[in-house]
Amino acid sequence: MTSSWTAGQPLIRMRDVHKKFGAATVIDGISIDVMKGEVICIIGPSGAGKSTLLRCINALVPIDSGSIVVAGQEVNDPMLDKLKLRRKVGMVFQQYNLFPHRTALANIMMAPLHVLKRDRVDVEAEARALMRKVRLDGKEHSYPGELSGGQQQRVAIARSLALQPAAMLFDEVTAALDPETVKEVLVTIRELAEDGMTCVIVTHEMGFAREVADQIYFTDRGVVVEHGPPAEFFTNCRDERTRQFLSQIL
Amino acid sequence: MISHLPVLKPFRLPSTAHDFPLSPFTAGHGVLLFVALVLSICVGEAQAGPGTPSILATILRWTPLLAQGFALNIAMSFLAMAIGTVLGLALGLGLIAVTRPVRAISWLITQFFRNAPWLVLLFYCILLMPFEVRIGGTIVPLPGWAKSTAGLALPVMANVAELVRGAVQSIPSSQWEAAEALAFARLQTLRLVILPQCLKRMTPPWMNLYAIVVVATPLTSIVGVSEAMTLTGDILSAEARPELLVPMYLYLLTWFFIYCYPIARATAALERRFQVS
Numbered sequence: 209m210t211s212s213w214t215a216g217q218p219l220i221r222m223r224d225v226h227k228k229f230g231a232a233t234v235i236d237g238i239s240i241d242v243m244k245g246e247v248i249c250i251i252g253p254s255g256a257g258k259s260t261l262l263r264c265i266n267a268l269v270p271i272d273s274g275s276i277v278v279a280g281q282e283v284n285d286p287m288l289d290k291l292k293l294r295r296k297v298g299m300v301f302q303q304y305n306l307f308p309h310r311t312a313l314a315n316i317m318m319a320p321l322h323v324l325k326r327d328r329v330d331v332e333a334e335a336r337a338l339m340r341k342v343r344l345d346g347k348e349h350s351y352p353g354e355l356s357g358g359q360q361q362r363v364a365i366a367r368s369l370a371l372q373p374a375a376m377l378f379d380e381v382t383a384a385l386d387p388e389t390v391k392e393v394l395v396t397i398r399e400l401a402e403d404g405m406t407c408v409i410v411t412h413e414m415g416f417a418r419e420v421a422d423q424i425y426f427t428d429r430g431v432v433v434e435h436g437p438p439a440e441f442f443t444n445c446r447d448e449r450t451r452q453f454l455s456q457i458l
Numbered sequence: 459m460i461s462h463l464p465v466l467k468p469f470r471l472p473s474t475a476h477d478f479p480l481s482p483f484t485a486g487h488g489v490l491l492f493v494a495l496v497l498s499i500c501v502g503e504a505q506a507g508p509g510t511p512s513i514l515a516t517i518l519r520w521t522p523l524l525a526q527g528f529a530l531n532i533a534m535s536f537l538a539m540a541i542g543t544v545l546g547l548a549l550g551l552g553l554i555a556v557t558r559p560v561r562a563i564s565w566l567i568t569q570f571f572r573n574a575p576w577l578v579l580l581f582y583c584i585l586l587m588p589f590e591v592r593i594g595g596t597i598v599p600l601p602g603w604a605k606s607t608a609g610l611a612l613p614v615m616a617n618v619a620e621l622v623r624g625a626v627q628s629i630p631s632s633q634w635e636a637a638e639a640l641a642f643a644r645l646q647t648l649r650l651v652i653l654p655q656c657l658k659r660m661t662p663p664w665m666n667l668y669a670i671v672v673v674a675t676p677l678t679s680i681v682g683v684s685e686a687m688t689l690t691g692d693i694l695s696a697e698a699r700p701e702l703l704v705p706m707y708l709y710l711l712t713w714f715f716i717y718c719y720p721i722a723r724a725t726a727a728l729e730r731r732f733q734v735s
Contacts, residue, residue: 268638294641305636309654319640322650371641 213280219244219375219406220265220297225274227260234260236430237274242375247407249417249438252427253453258410259302261427262377265408266297279374291323298368299377302384304360306352312363313339313348316370324371331370338366342396358389362396375406382413414457418442426450483669483715483722491708491715498704505701513705520693527686528713531675534603534685538610539668545611546618553623556644564619571616576609577677583609584681603685606678610671617667625656662729669721673714686710 213219218241227235234257242248250258263269265276267283267290276283279296307315316335320326339345342362352360361381368376378397382390394416401407401420411417417424418438425435426449434441434450445451502513511519552564571579583605590599629652637647679687690710694703 266639268635290638291641291643294639299639301632301636301639303632305632307633307636307651307655318650319642322646323641367640 215244217280218242218277219246219279220408221275221277222261222265223275225261225264225276226272227264227269228272233430235264235271238427238430238432240425240432240435242406242408244374244406245404246422247401247409247420248423248425249421250408250410250425250427251412251414251417251453252433255429257427257430259379262299262379262408262410265377266294266299268299295323295371296374297377298371298373298375300361300364300368300379300381302380304352304357304364304384306360306364306367308352311349311351312344312355315352315363316367319367320370335366335370338369339363341369341399342366343392356389357385358392361385361389361393365393365396365400369400375408376400378407378409378411380410380412382411412457414442414454426453428453483719485719488715488719491712495705495708495712498708502701502705506699510699513702516697516699516702517705517709523689523693524686524710524713527684527689528717530603530683530685531672532717534607534610534675534678534683535668535672537607538614539671541607542611542614542671543618543664545615547622549615549619550622550626551648553619554626568616568619571612572620574613576613576674577680579612580606580609580677580681583612602681603678603683606681606683609681610674610678614667614671618664621660621663621667622656625660626652628659629655658732662725662732665721665725665728669718669725672718672721686713 220240220242222238222240225235225238226233234255238261240248250261252258260269264271265278265283267288271284274284278293281293281296282288283293306312307318310318313332313335316338317328317331320331320334321328336345336348339348342365344359344362344366347355347359347363352363355363365376365381381397382393385393390413394413397407397409398416398420409417409421421438423435424438424441426433426441426445426447428449434445434447436445441450442454445454499513499517506513549564549568552560553568555561555564584602587600587605587608590597592598626648633651633655634647637651642650675685676687678685679691682688687710690706694706
């Protein structure tokens with residue numbers, strides 16, 4: 209069931225989401241609102257909860273109960289039009305997941321060509337513009353195997369942007385990179401955020417979260433323990449668990 | 459006496475002699491075969507009575523006919539492989555289908571034709587298929603070799619289906635996830651992302667299968683097809699010389715070896731190359 213979405217409502221609205229894998233409860237009642245243009249960072253101890261939450265937003269993983277509404281489209285609907293949903297929400301993975309048998313440019317062009325069925329000339333021009341945007345012009349005809357980790361991740365970001373989504377999900381995208389290349393990817397994401405893209409970022413990079421986020425959510429054992437704007441969150445956190453987590457990493 | 463304990467013996471790695479453990483096509487085998495052929499010709503010459511033409515001359519005289527028969531073997535192997543591959547691709551996709559009934563039926567078909575002896579399948583095809591087929595107004599005769607080719611295509615289909623299933627399942631699930639996140643439908647993902655990556659990994663075992671099919675084509679002589687094996691038997695009964703028996707069959711074996719050995723080598727080279735990627 210799709211209702212129209214107006215600017216006052218949250219772009220992504222999660223209400224009391226529950227998800228179990230077998231006997232293990234991974235998400236235990238999470239409610240988060242993301243307004244258009246907002247950047248949300250989700251931090252927390254390692255465990256499947258944060259990544260699973262992202263995968264629930266674009267219906268890669270079905271939820272057990274609760275509701276997720278993305279731009280008026282209910283994700284927990286059995287009659288969900290998955291393709292329509294995924295055109296609105298792009299996702300970037302920790303392991304880049306580029307298609308190794310196609311060039312960087314082809315990777316970016318594939319979705320608009322085959323999913324949106326757009327004209328090849330237009331798609332190619334836009335793909336080249338996207339590569340320029342992520343500062344990889346010159347690498348159009350390189351295969352993923354010939355690119356460094358940071359370059360591959362930027363191609364992955366460009367590939368998700370090609371469908372012109374309303375929101376982007378980032379699943380620990382710098383976790384598999386070495387420290388020098390982490391920066392180039394974070395700069396790319398920050399530029400996206402500054403351009404007004406709605407972002408939900410799962411990250412361990414606290415400095416980056418403090419710099420770029422509008423809201424920070426700390427999750428532990430499947431629940432949101434605390435959330436707030438970065439200034440308040442990092443200096444005046446209320447919950448003991450949050451304090452413990454921050455003291456270990458900062 | 460404790461020196462028999464394994465831990466006290468000098469350590470030696472087990473020898474890795476062959477690149478492809480199941481294949482009879484190594485250079486060593488070729489040399490042995492050639493030596494056996496030469497020996498048998500010499501023995502045959504010694505046994506031959508005075509005034510009869512030499513073994514070597516006889517073999518060379520019948521070579522053109524043998525070549526014709528061998529050409530039929532190759533043609534049957536090509537056709538069986540081509541038909542079997544196309545059908546096998548479809549069956550392989552059925553093995554990974556989303557709906558359970560399709561998967562179950564595909565699994566049954568694959569298991570049946572993979573585990574049936576090829577000769578039995580050949581007999582079924584020869585006996586069950588009609589000797590001519592009426593299509594529209596025309597009558598198309600089905601010669602023995604065509605029915606045998608169909609019989610050989612069936613195990614090829616089942617083996618290719620297993621190849622396809624194995625290759626598709628070896629592609630990491632992260633590729634499927636990435637394609638799903640980009641709003642690709644399942645068939646699109648298969649066509650654009652998964653199957654192109656599978657082709658490389660399917661090629662060496664597919665070539666191996668072809669070599670096995672070539673070596674299986676003499677089975678068709680039992681169901682009456684006039685290929686190299688049948689013709690060899692005909693030549694021997696025409697010549698009626700016992701000393702020709704061993705050299706002639708070794709000669710036939712050499713033909714098959716010369717055809718299959720380069721395929722085996724190419725397969726091993728491809729396997730090594732793809733190992734690195």
